[in-house]
Amino acid sequence: MKTIYFLFKTLLILFTFPFILSAQETVEMSSDVFLFDRFINGKILLTDKSYIETQFNYDCEKQELYYKDGNEYQMMYNTSNIDTLWIGNRKFVPAHEGVRFFECIPAGDRILLVDWKIKLYYKGKRGAMGVVSQAGGQASFDMFLMQNKGLSNPDNSVYKKDYQNTYRIYLDGQQVSFSNLKSFLKLYPDTHRKAIRQLVKEQSIHFDDPWQVAKLIVLCQTM
Numbered sequence: 001m002k003t004i005y006f007l008f009k010t011l012l013i014l015f016t017f018p019f020i021l022s023a024q025e026t027v028e029m030s031s032d033v034f035l036f037d038r039f040i041n042g043k044i045l046l047t048d049k050s051y052i053e054t055q056f057n058y059d060c061e062k063q064e065l066y067y068k069d070g071n072e073y074q075m076m077y078n079t080s081n082i083d084t085l086w087i088g089n090r091k092f093v094p095a096h097e098g099v100r101f102f103e104c105i106p107a108g109d110r111i112l113l114v115d116w117k118i119k120l121y122y123k124g125k126r127g128a129m130g131v132v133s134q135a136g137g138q139a140s141f142d143m144f145l146m147q148n149k150g151l152s153n154p155d156n157s158v159y160k161k162d163y164q165n166t167y168r169i170y171l172d173g174q175q176v177s178f179s180n181l182k183s184f185l186k187l188y189p190d191t192h193r194k195a196i197r198q199l200v201k202e203q204s205i206h207f208d209d210p211w212q213v214a215k216l217i218v219l220c221q222t223m
Helices: 002-016 023-028 143-147 181-185 190-203 210-220
Strands: 019-021 040-046 051-059 064-069 072-076 082-087 090-094 101-107 110-115 118-126 131-133 139-141 157-163 166-171 174-178
Touching: 051 082, 101 210, 110 210, 166 210, 174 181, 181 190, 190 210
Parallel strands: none
Antiparallel strands: 019 072, 040 051, 040 082, 051 064, 064 072, 082 090, 090 101, 101 110, 110 166, 118 131, 118 157, 131 139, 166 174
16 A cells, blocks of 8 residues: 555656756756745645645746755646645745746735746856956955855856836736836826825835735725
8 A cells, every 4th residue: 555655646746747857957046046045845735625745946037936855856837737835834826827826915905916027137256255256346245145045056156136026916806917116006096196106105115025015005905
């Protein structure tokens, strides 16, 4: 019986996560693009109500989900049978557009769906003591990479992160999307836009921070 159970579990993993990266390829997974600074315990709820528990991380540049099994990394390329994903205490749902996932963040009586996206811009090479050499003799420090929290940067390159998140939410029974203040203002009547701009200024809302965006949505519900 134990042998049959082991074979069944092995087949399930192979068919659910068929794209396997060998241990030698793990060095290509840069820490700069992952949502978490390490792989986090989590679980997937499948549409048949069964669970798969392992460690996960999300690549925000390629918008791909990975899970860790020993020294191997696997990519989730088929999300059709996934209902919900939890990474730690954070909830995600499949976008059903490619292999992307949306993070679900409460925003009052609504749920803000976050389509995480990062674009990297090259800054230079990290040398001794974390100093980053750049054109023109300028230098900066990459403290994140100095901490070395388990994800690698194979050639010591340092990049600037540019968050290009897209957000989705239901307003008046219809799902709408936005990515910045300009597109957010279009979701509201002209009579509200001046007050929203004032809220953004007073509350120092930054649209690359989903929790600040959720806060703004809650404040706008009182209008």
